[in-house]
Amino acid sequence: MKHSKWKILSSEDVSPSKWFPIVKDQVELSNGKTLEYFRSLLEPAAMVVAVTKERELIFVRQYKHGVREVCLEFPAGRVEHDQSPLQAAVKELAEETGVHIHENQLTPLLELWTEPSKSSVRVHGFFVKDIEVVSQQHLEDSEAIEVVKVPISKVDELLVNGELHASDTVALLLYAKHRFPELLSTR
């Protein structure tokens, strides 16, 4: 079966807010049919799986209004226009957790698509080990973010007990365990 990109015949900005950019596309499918399709055009994000020298994983806990739940996730944030995903990862880790690293300490993990049908979002996942938490967070006004350090030996319990739900966090955690078994082994 041949899969080809839909051709965008025209595109109209129908965003209800600058915080929720949405376009209405008139598209042509590979079979020649046309249809109207709405998608959200959001910047990529960067997310970091960070392991301390004491063999702990660094999570952040905060309320997320989309699901109306308190979430435990890896530190992450938007990649701004003038940034690379690496730069965004370094900056967000520092702001949200007070951990300062250099770009060359980060290993790329996976690029994740969180809502491929409806949203352009791509999450660039990175891994860093042997870090130290030394300084303070620098948070924006609406961010009430708690830094949570979890010993590697306890991470499986979080999963089994249903305390991890964010799909990008679960995917990157398990991918990092799969790729670096010696670092993240619980045995």
Added chain:
Amino acid sequence: MKHSKWKILSSEDVSPSKWFPIVKDQVELSNGKTLEYFRSLLEPAAMVVAVTKERELIFVRQYKHGVREVCLEFPAGRVEHDQSPLQAAVKELAEETGVHIHENQLTPLLELWTEPSKSSVRVHGFFVKDIEVVSQQHLEDSEAIEVVKVPISKVDELLVNGELHASDTVALLLYAKHRFPELLSTR
């Protein structure tokens, strides 16, 4: 640190389309501040990790216009108002892949939140083993879905070669491998 749900003071429908339901909430934070916040109110989804008697995993490949890429994912679909997540899982698996199962064959895996900041979406992940692909797909008009069976021994290659990007698919694949090592072991 105490995390509490934001209180919704008022809520306005600002959907650009019935396919993209969005509300503008006026919310009160736990510190008493108020702000305006946009979120997308989407139905939950059900996704199935299905393993055949021949030790293959069943994926579907289709173009996704949000990211404008061809995606390899597990079969999934929306949970309709009159359905349970289990019922939706059974129905979508049949429609997208021609695999017919009973609800009691499904084991719940994880509930995933794909965009917890911006979207209400919850993905209910299920696992089923020992299945047979016997009949035809029943697809909607705009769905050009290819069923792809991948031997369990080849799935790690898909991951390492960057052929899997959908965050819910990656999360459920690795969680199923973690939880059922005897079934999904590649060795």
